[in-house]
Amino acid sequence: MNQSVKAYRAAILHSIADPAVVGVEQSYEYFEDGVLVIDNGQVAKVGPAEQVLATLNGVEVIEYSNALITPGFIDTHIHYPQSGMIASYGEQLLDWLNTYTFPTEQQFSDKAHASDVAGIFLKELLRNGTTTALVFGSVHKQSVDAFFEACESLNLRMIAGKVLMDRNAPDYLTDTPESGYADSKELIQRWHGKGRLHYAVTPRFAPTSTPEQLALAGKLYQEFPDLYMHTHLSENLKEIEWVKALFPERSGYLDVYDHYQLIGPRSVFAHGVHLCDDECQRLAETGSAVAFCPTSNLFLGSGLFDLNKMEQHKVRVGLGTDVGAGTSFSQLQSLNEAYKIMQLQGKKLDPFKSFYLATLGGANALYLDDKIGNFSTGKDADFVVLDYNSTPLMSYRMQQAKSFEEKLFALTMLGDDRSVKETFAAGVSVHRRG
Structure with missing residues (x-):
């Protein structure tokens, strides 16, 4: 077994384009039960667990319950x-x-x-x-x-x-x-x-x-x-x-x-x-x-x-x-305030656009979208694991959510540093919540 390969299982979200350009529905990929495969610090594969697990051949799979994996x-x-x-x-x-x-x-x-x-x-x-x-x-x-x-x-x-x-x-x-x-x-x-x-x-x-x-x-x-x-x-x-x-x-x-x-x-x-x-x-x-x-x-x-x-x-x-x-x-707190700024102008900020700004949009602004910002194959494995149960209120709110979009919006309104379970840079854990 290749020791440099690891896999991480949870719900997974990443942006693939700007919602303002392609529309919200075409701007992201979401896997309710997904697997992210990392090889030597880079993204090797991402997709539904049912498909990806069958290809792993004994690779260690680290599972997170009640969690969402996004790009860093x-x-x-x-x-x-x-x-x-x-x-x-x-x-x-x-x-x-x-x-x-x-x-x-x-x-x-x-x-x-x-x-x-x-x-x-x-x-x-x-x-x-x-x-x-x-x-x-x-x-x-x-x-x-x-x-x-x-x-x-x-x-x-x-x-x-x-x-x-x-x-x-x-x-x-x-x-x-x-x-x-x-x-x-x-x-x-x-x-x-x-x-x-x-x-x-x-x-x-x-x-x-x-x-x-x-x-x-x-x-x-x-x-x-x-x-x-x-x-x-x-x-x-x-x-x-x-x-x-x-x-x-x-x-x-x-x-x-x-x-x-x-x-x-x-x-x-x-x-x-x-x-x-x-x-x-x-x-x-x-x-x-x-x-x-x-x-x-x-x-x-x-x-x-x-x-x-x-x-x-x-x-x-x-x-x-x-x-x-x-x-x-906290970029989650920044998105909380960004939503309010838009509201004060009579405008809306969709939660998928929010996460685009915090990930792939930032990478595009920095001309680094060939290296970071989403889970395209070959990009740096910089990612974060967000905890749906990070606080009692967050946990209770998630139980009421009727869609993933509702969960995502609640994360931007209620989330902060407590929502971050683990952070990875180039495939290495650089922060794990105590």
């Missing part, structure tokens, strides 16, 4: 240095940065501190079923080294970058255009493409970088193949007015990034709450993506993200928690 969740926008300031009270974006964020990030000049927080951060992601994330470090290059070292030890597929910030921030957190470029380049050469790790050029947002720094960031983004670019865009109305004042020669916020060649495939713009039609069209035609961060948009009072508008313009969209402005590491 994908977080397209999160700040690991802000883990310790999650749930900080009472500010909107710009005051919140000065009051909480910048003092917290100052501590990451100490690599030992950065390593400690990286370990806590990854444990939280995995406890919540997130197996891939696009991650802000701090301005200190050692913060990114610490993060990637922790990811490498767990063989996780992660993307991260050093913040670039040379103005409108405390002196203890600023770099220069030249040092930011040199430090980022050093990190790219050390980490980008190593194992399952990827690098993102990471200007914090336009107001905290001079034109000179943005120009060098654009040069860097164009200089290496398959790099990511990760920043913020149109989150808050006061922020947008500030950008207009700082860059009066540009036609809008997105045009600042466009001018400095920071827009294109693998560019991910967090938030995008206040985008006009022309900006959405430009994002779509350049293959850029937007990270929908529902909990932080509500927590900081930034506004309501218009998912339907993004769909109409065919913009790639992933789901982000935005910790620490977000209020939970």
